[in-house]
Amino acid sequence: MSLHIKTLINAVPFEFLCKSNETALQVLRDRLMLTGTKEGCNSGDCGACSILINNQLVCACLVLAAELNGQKVITIEGIASGNKLHPVQNQLMAHNAFQCGICIPGIVVAAKALLDSNPDPDEEEIRFWMAGNLCRCTGYDKIVRAIQDAAKEIGGTASVD
Numbered sequence: 001m002s003l004h005i006k007t008l009i010n011a012v013p014f015e016f017l018c019k020s021n022e023t024a025l026q027v028l029r030d031r032l033m034l035t036g037t038k039e040g041c042n043s044g045d046c047g048a049c050s051i052l053i054n055n056q057l058v059c060a061c062l063v064l065a066a067e068l069n070g071q072k073v074i075t076i077e078g079i080a081s082g083n084k085l086h087p088v089q090n091q092l093m094a095h096n097a098f099q100c101g102i103c104i105p106g107i108v109v110a111a112k113a114l115l116d117s118n119p120d121p122d123e124e125e126i127r128f129w130m131a132g133n134l135c136r137c138t139g140y141d142k143i144v145r146a147i148q149d150a151a152k153e154i155g156g157t158a159s160v161d
Helices: 024-031 087-094 104-117 123-132 141-154
Strands: 002-009 012-019 050-053 056-059 072-074
Touching: 012 024, 050 104, 056 104, 087 104, 087 141, 104 123, 104 141, 123 141
Parallel strands: 002 072
Antiparallel strands: 002 012, 050 056, 050 072
16 A cells, blocks of 8 residues: 655655655655755764755654655755755865765764754863764764764854863
8 A cells, every 4th residue: 555645855746656665765865866865874873864844854764655754854865955055064074074975974964963052162062962974984083073063164164172
């Protein structure tokens, strides 16, 4: 049995059919071709598939696609405004805070969610908030510094401890 889903993804209306056991990650990547959301662990442990549903940070691999019905979803493809990157994206590049790129979409989405909820987080809060996003290439210091500088760019002070 297929379910008819209507949702808003990155401010664009989408309609699709899905099975009751399909995840949001499967539909985003395989059906809607929004491949920026990465599949890492498929168990909610790595954060590579982080998306926002009604401004709440979730792992797309743990959410059923049917749960997107009537919701507002933001994926990595919806973070930039046209050709203008979000400050988190700019600062991650400025700090050379990524290598392979698998974790970065989830890190960007999580960092945006953090800065939306608190535009002036301290280092401890940044590290706590980002704990659900695993990066096996760079370590985390450059990522934390990039988020601090993005906060400054947004208007917070993001004190360095």
